Amino acid sequence: MDTVALSAVIGSAAALITTLCWLPQAFKIVRERNASSISAPAYGALAFGVALWLVYGLMIGEVPVIAANAVTLLLVLVILGLKVRLG
Template identity: 40%
Template sequence: METLIGSAAGVISTICWLPQTLRAWRTRQTADLSLPTNLMVFASIGLWLIYGLMLDAWPMVIANAIALVMVGSIITAKLKFG
């Protein structure tokens, strides 16, 4: 049961960034997004990725690598569109 909850949380915390990424690039409007929030989200995902690498927890590494790309893309949109 713990594994099921943890896995569901892992999957959702990975795919959750997709709608925001698509919205930012489709609308080219990012004024309402907080840059500090997105930079800290990026930093924390990067740290979870390193943590996963240290523990050889591959599902964690893969999930966080995918999330890192999407949040990186949101930050790129924010820096580009303001």
């Protein structure tokens, strides 16, 4: 496998893992109806950083960056919303 193909595989794997890693936290909060252990400031900062990555992806027109960060932002905002709703 050449370097370009390998970098695409590594980048795709990294994007998939870091995008989906928020699902277990969201499921746990919904299942337990408790978000007290979640840090709102940390998740707020994370949401802001991911939003900036999304804007960057839009500016450079890179679909993988856009897709990964759009999904991540959605999941992080769901977790933040659950934090506000459930405490």
